[in-house]
Amino acid sequence: MEYVVRVPAPPLDRFIDDIYCLSGVPRHRRMNVPPMPSAHLFVNLGGPVRLWDSDPSVPPAVLTDGWFMGVWTRRFLFEYPTPVRLVGVHFKPWGISPFADMPATELRNRWVPVDAVWQRSLERIRDQVGDTASAGETLRVLEAELRSRLAEAPWRGLDLVRHVGGRLETSHGAVPIGALTDAAGVSGNHLAAQFKSHVGVTPKRVARIYRFARLIVSVDALRPVDWARLAQTAGYFDQAHFSREFKQFTGHTPTDYLALRRRFPAERGFPPDSGPMPAE
Incomplete structure (x- = not known):
């Protein structure tokens, strides 16, 4: 697979470690992800992605568009489609806070559809990226969306x-x-x-x-x-x-x-x- 990554320009770099574009055919479709010090945004431009919580009481999910994930304290599993076309954001653990108008506890150990947090943003991103945009152009579009979403009001604490x-x-x-x-x-x-x-x-x-x-x-x-x-x-x-x-x-x-x-x-x-x- 092709993996293209970059660190966004200030002030986004205070909240985001990197943004990346993943495309191609995966060698391994199902991945086991341990807790890591980051929260996530995924914009899926390819086929459906399957997700499993390591807690067996949580039902699995099939996601076709995009989703936010807060900090996870346990592992989860996901399965790539074939081929993959995915854009992602690695937020610092506190990084989602100024972009999502919801308590971080509601994102802990959960996947939440993007449109539940950013209304109608996926449609705009898809329209700008289309089916043929390069990885660099796709990252530029997502970075611009993140910049427009960065709250200007002070964040208490x-x-x-x-x-x-x-x-x-x-x-x-x-x-x-x-x-x-x-x-x-x-x-x-x-x-x-x-x-x-x-x-x-x-x-x-x-x-x-x-x-x-x-x-x-x-x-x-x-x-x-x-x-x-x-x-x-x-x-x-x-x-x-x-x-x-x-x-x-x-x-x-x-x-x-x-x-x-x-x-x-x-x-x-x-x-x-x-x-x-x-x-x-």
Whole structure:
């Protein structure tokens, strides 16, 4: 598949890590996605996409247009159509807040149709992109839509969340939450309330996800992996806790995860072998 990605210009880069266009025929259609420190927007310009929550009580979905997803605290699965034509946005954990007029808790562990958040925007995007636009032009259209949607009014508490979230991002979740509240001059309850409002989860949960992300991007499936060393570097000082969280987040033990990575190596030119993985 072709994967074209770029970081948007300011001020969007305060809220968005990157926007990307994915097209072509996937080597692996069904992917298992662990919790990662981001929220998402997908605009589907191809065939239907199928989604499964790892919580078996949640019914699966078939989505044909576009959808928002907030921060996920558990894994989910999706199945690409053939061929793929998809445009996506990786928001920072707090990044959806100024674009969506709804509490972030309503997007946590959920997929919500784009038109339920941005009325009639998909029709406008589709009209501008058409069937033949290049990846670069498609990204330009989506970036312009995001820029037009960026709220101009001040967002109560968002600056605090951005500041603390930035510390969690740069430290990979290693800074104690108590130290962050002290540095910000706020109570733990106030900080947690603001994170729930703008992220959908507490800062402690965000720290856990950043810590796991640091570990998973450190795995080089082509070489022997010292799990104990990687876990300690990422901030896991209890091996049993690391093993439980790894199984919870990926659905695999570390050994089985590594075997799966080796059976299905990353596709050349595709995103790094660090997030979604083939689902058996």
